Amino acid sequence: MFSWAKQRQLVYGSIVSVFLLLAIGLPTYLFFFNRAPTCSDGKQNGNETGIDCGGACSAIRVCQGDVLPEPILLWTRAFPVGGGSNNLVAYVQNPNVGFTAEPIPYIFAVYDSANILLGTREGRALVPPIRTFPIFEGVFTTGDRVPAKVTFNFIEPAVWKKYNSVKSELTILEDRLRTDLESGPRVDADIQNETIDTFRDIEVVAIIYDELGNARASSRTKVDVLFGNERKGLVFTWPKPFDFEVSKIEIVPKLPISNMKNR
Numbered sequence: 205m206f207s208w209a210k211q212r213q214l215v216y217g218s219i220v221s222v223f224l225l226l227a228i229g230l231p232t233y234l235f236f237f238n239r240a241p242t243c244s245d246g247k248q249n250g251n252e253t254g255i256d257c258g259g260a261c262s263a264i265r266v267c268q269g270d271v272l273p274e275p276i277l278l279w280t281r282a283f284p285v286g287g288g289s290n291n292l293v294a295y296v297q298n299p300n301v302g303f304t305a306e307p308i309p310y311i312f313a314v315y316d317s318a319n320i321l322l323g324t325r326e327g328r329a330l331v332p333p334i335r336t337f338p339i340f341e342g343v344f345t346t347g348d349r350v351p352a353k354v355t356f357n358f359i360e361p362a363v364w365k366k367y368n369s370v371k372s373e374l375t376i377l378e379d380r381l382r383t384d385l386e387s388g389p390r391v392d393a394d395i396q397n398e399t400i401d402t403f404r405d406i407e408v409v410a411i412i413y414d415e416l417g418n419a420r421a422s423s424r425t426k427v428d429v430l431f432g433n434e435r436k437g438l439v440f441t442w443p444k445p446f447d448f449e450v451s452k453i454e455i456v457p458k459l460p461i462s463n464m465k466n467r
Contacts, residue, residue, distance in 0.1 A: 270297035271364045282351035283422045286443045287292035292341040293422045305331035317352040333367040338409045340424045361381040374457040391440040401433035407458045410440040414448040
């Protein structure tokens, strides 16, 4: 039979053991076995719809099963600009409007009428959260050989990301075409920053369509900086007169990846 002193030691020992278990064991258990879900823990937990994607993680990574996998190529052209030089344009559809894809490597390949390869041009393109957009490569030189076919392909899969902006950041206003100039046709337009943010290195592409709705010419300009709520003029030029009737002018501003923010 235990003495009172021994019983008291056992009670104190039990209390200390329970205290140590709670003080050390419980935090250890919570740290290793019951951690709060994150978007980088390699598990499908919380409200994720896949491993570390979807749900609350959509701003970081969209589950590829929740979106269509690839941008869709609608057409590609080589537009001659004189002196054996061409502007290459791929017109692409974003099948997941409201989502962006970080810059995807791509390749243009240009062939003559005998299907002989004249050259290739590679680059990387951000997919903006709009329905259609051009990918532009300027000054592709073929010399005396005339491009007859242009192919375009993305080299790697798209990695999609939800874009939460509630409105378009940039708006094109008052595009005006002049064809009576000796220096060649010219389009003037204005670009308006609809936000309070400052954007830099903005690419703006103009596409000119004929009366049948075919793209017949293209040009590009860049805006170095556009401050919040600022409006600036844009100018697009071509060296030779158009040999077709212009039915539509499409001007598409594209922000670089550094400007694309989840709002």
